[in-house]
Amino acid sequence: MNILDQIIADKQEEVAQRKSLYPVKLLEQSTYFTGKPVSLKKYVQREDKVGIIAEFKRQSPSKGVINGSADIERTSIGYMQAGASGLSVLTDTKYFGGKNEDLTTARSYNFCPILRKDFIIDEYQIVEAKSIGADVILLIAAALSPEDIKRLGAFAHSLGMEVLLEVHNEDELQRSINEHVDLLGVNNRNLQTFTTDINTSKELAEKIPSEFVKVSESGINDPEVVVELMKYGFEGFLIGEYFMHKGSPEKACREFVKSIKALQAG
Numbered sequence: 319m320n321i322l323d324q325i326i327a328d329k330q331e332e333v334a335q336r337k338s339l340y341p342v343k344l345l346e347q348s349t350y351f352t353g354k355p356v357s358l359k360k361y362v363q364r365e366d367k368v369g370i371i372a373e374f375k376r377q378s379p380s381k382g383v384i385n386g387s388a389d390i391e392r393t394s395i396g397y398m399q400a401g402a403s404g405l406s407v408l409t410d411t412k413y414f415g416g417k418n419e420d421l422t423t424a425r426s427y428n429f430c431p432i433l434r435k436d437f438i439i440d441e442y443q444i445v446e447a448k449s450i451g452a453d454v455i456l457l458i459a460a461a462l463s464p465e466d467i468k469r470l471g472a473f474a475h476s477l478g479m480e481v482l483l484e485v486h487n488e489d490e491l492q493r494s495i496n497e498h499v500d501l502l503g504v505n506n507r508n509l510q511t512f513t514t515d516i517n518t519s520k521e522l523a524e525k526i527p528s529e530f531v532k533v534s535e536s537g538i539n540d541p542e543v544v545v546e547l548m549k550y551g552f553e554g555f556l557i558g559e560y561f562m563h564k565g566s567p568e569k570a571c572r573e574f575v576k577s578i579k580a581l582q583a584g
């Protein structure tokens with residue numbers, strides 16, 4: 319079984335358990351549930367920003383522990399002060415060492431779009447995403463049928479949230495896009511081999527219909543790469559490990575944003 323199948327199998331069990339522990343009625347009582355989501359689409363397109371979606375990721379199946387001591391309050395505030403356009407917070411515990419409380423903490427200290435980074439397979443998780451303060455959900459084409467993607471996307475929209483659809487190749491792109499997708503993320507990481515290749519983004523760029531905001535995900539560790547991807551029409555850049563593996567992720571983010579701006583100024 320590949321890693322994604324394994325994660326999804328575990329997720330099915332986890333969701334079934336959470337459903338009985340925290341019924342939807344309870345989630346809907348959260349003060350965040352009634353709040354109006356912040357648009358990631360708009361934020362990555364802001365003229366005064368460079369489109370970095372800064373991720374809080376303690377560990378991953380490919381790298382093991384990336385940063386065991388980073389603090390979500392400090393890092394999330396620092397990322398936004400560094401000029402990030404939005405935040406991505408891993409909430410999967412088993413494989414990524416995250417938790418829902420991380421997202422809620424990030425929410426309570428920041429007014430910005432926050433992506434719930436998890437493996438969404440069920441409407442329940444979308445209600446949960448909203449109740450913990452997320453604005454955007456991730457749907458992974460490799461893990462879902464086109465019908466599921468459409469149904470879950472429509473449900474997220476009905477709650478006012480945005481949808482980031484993640485694809486890794488043209489086949490996934492063609493079969494998965496629908497009107498309930500707002501942002502199209504190209505994952506540069508091959509989930510079978512864990513290798514990352516920026517060319518994945520470059521090759522898929524022209525195949526993505528222009529109504530979707532393009533986001534390049536994974537393996538980005540060089541400001542020059544961001545500037546190059548901008549030429550291919552990418553407006554969002556999802557970066558985790560490059561920031562998180564440093565003692566101060568927020569400082570790494572600040573320097574990264576600065577370098578992009580310097581390159582743009584020529």
Ligand SMILES: O=P(O)(O)OC[C@@H](O)[C@@H](O)c1c[nH]c2ccccc12
Nearest residue numbers: 505535536537538556557558559560
């Ligand atoms: O840490 P990186 O290489 O900068 O990548 C960030 C992000 O793209 C990656 O964490 C990611 C992309 N898609 C995912 C799906 C689930 C969990 C994690 C991910």
